[in-house]
Amino acid sequence: MKRPLKIVSVLLLSLLAMGFISTQAFAGGGSEEQIDTITFWFPGVVPRELDTVLDEVNSRIQADGIAAKVVFNFVPWADYQNKLRAMVAAGETYECHFDGDWGAIPTMAPQGAFLAIEDMLPKYAPHIWETVEKDKWEASKYGGHIIGIPWRWPKSERRSVQIRYDLYKKYGLKNFDTLNGDVFTLDDYEKFLDAMVKNEPAMIPSAVSQELVWISPFAYVGGYGSLNEQWNIVYKLDDPKLKLIDFETTDLYKDLTKRFRRWYLNGYFEKDVLAQQTSYKDLMITGKAASFVHIFDSENEMNMQIKPNHPDWEVKGHLLRVDLQGPLSPPMNNILLFNRNGAHPEKAMRFWEWMHLNQDNYDLVMYGIKGKHWEEGPNRAVVIPAPYTMADSPYYGWHGRWCAFWPELERPTVDDEPGWMEKVLKATYINDKLLPHVGFFPEISDVKNEIAQRSSLRQNVGRAIELGAVDPATAYNDYLAKQKAAGSEKILAELQKQLDSWLASK
């Protein structure tokens, strides 16, 4: 009995083997291209309908010949930079993440975290390669290699004063049309602040919270370009050699600290300005603040948030000193970066190319499924179907999407001010240029101790001076002495050496 059983077993196994071989043969002599997961990381909250939209994205990209499954992961803003560093340090094989030159790029790029993609772009993303302007590709390089795909959105870093315009008109202050060349100065701003102190005592005249970078963004008002706002290092815009200067040593800094001390004493800043943890934007939205100083784009963002609950409120951005050259936002301000350890960077690039090939693909990824998550309104605007609004949409508005912005594809929303995109373009190009140091990322390992101490001193001592909470007449000299003792001159010397070398190579 045992022998027949053996024979039957061998026959069955043979049949199985033949069956396996034949399925492979019917498949065309080899397996289909494997569907690989390609992972993107973004900051912020996961959209509630993300899976629904990505299911549709994946079915369309696979139908269009990209054998990939797209995954979007989100990490809260507070943890985002550290998460990126930890993932790269751990050798994780995700493909791409969103970031900017304000984020982890200055520290991650010198440590070799990013893939050089200039050879891949013409092959896997020819449309993107041809459409993104050449100067933007140049400004997306580190160490001579393109490390990511930048956004193409016009944006200026020039400061604008975002004012509660309904209050501005109520107290009869002079109207300024800064988009058409009217020059609005800090002295003009002070008139508004004074009116708020006198007439709206419950409101914070000028909101500053802990995350708002102060004083260094005003560098252009004195004809300076800011090399790094965190380190407070600048150069004169009319200096072809870009000689680096500690911003604290300039007359502009001294004047500004005196002015902001006056603001503090006059009540233009709240007394506990250094302790304010609520975001300046939230203070404005809730009506606790009458103004803040930030980029021009904040105007539209504020009106979108405020108008649904307070239709009589209005926020208007007054560009500061349009008579002076301001800094354009560098292309790396919002960029999609490629992880050096990424498993399938070519498929990630093909997906990004697919997304930018036509309006339908772009709409799907950026706004969701048409008819379900959004509708098209007048002037191509995005309308969120009831019962949702822009503020609580189950998909629209995910953070990090800005790195994908192309002006031809990006849609306004129905909540945007009419003609908002035209306004932004006008504000951006009114008198702004890319700073001459854009594309320069210094290698700081030889001065990292000194830079850490400089940042620490700025945080511990400088910020109180810059916001007027301490009298610069008594604190300024001591602050300068501490910065010098902490090695500020060594930092300048090292960075100047590298900057000179970079300029020479251009």
Add this chain to the structure above:
Amino acid sequence: MQRPIRIFLNEMRRNHALYLMTIPGIVFFLLFNYLPMFGIIVVFKDFNYIDGFFRSSWVGFKNFGFFFNSTDAWTVTRNTIVLNSLFIFTSLILQIGFALLLNEISSRWFKQTTQSLMFFPYFISWIIVAVFTYNFFHSDHGALNRILRHFGIAPVSWLARAEYWTWFLTLIYDWKWTGFGVIIYLAALAGINEELYEAAQIDGAGKWTQISRISIPLIIPTAVVLTLLAIGRIMISDFGMIYGIIGDNSMLYRTTNVIDTYVYRALRQLGDIGMSAAAGLYQSVVGLVLVLGSNLLARRFSEEGALF
């Protein structure tokens, strides 16, 4: 005479079930406590993502330079030790004090209700506490200044006066942790033999004598162990508490900036792993020295209370 290894093996054979049960715990500690210790080499390296742990270049003690060369090294070290010492000793006194008081209460309902209410702050996140604190101490609309104004006293800019915050942070810490500690000391008190109290009563001892001659001496070993463990962590502050409440308010740094918050604020832009690990190693080494020293001291006064 049997060799020690043989004695140990016999012991394992006799109680093999018990030793098997320790394996998950041992594996856990090996994987998550001992194995990661090799990461200490990052302190002595100029770490970068390309070369990783093993191929990044050695830089000796350079990563310690940021902290020890800074003008604030002494201030933040002092603040760390002063704040944590206050936290340890004030909470010790409050926890033992409240445990002794609660232990004397005969009403079970009152005892349990008080215990629950005291324990409640333990569950409140430091972020919520930070909001309470900000709104309580705010110069213009804070509750404290409103009370002062009501009584005709000039308001104070509490959020700009560093000299008060050593005590404010101590009060807040005690408010949060007293309930938790009371439970531990109540458990220790519950373990004291009732016959001791009965014998003392028969001998004519009053309540205070019973507490001072029986309760306190018998919970000292528990107090010593907990205090020693706390001293071992004296160089490591409750970052969530201090950073949550103080945030980036530099007006208060003079008395509240501790090593953890100092390093975080200074290095969060740079993101340098080696430098921040160096600060962490410094904290751990000093903590180890302190706990060994405290343990030696504890052995002199209370052999049972010492950790080892």
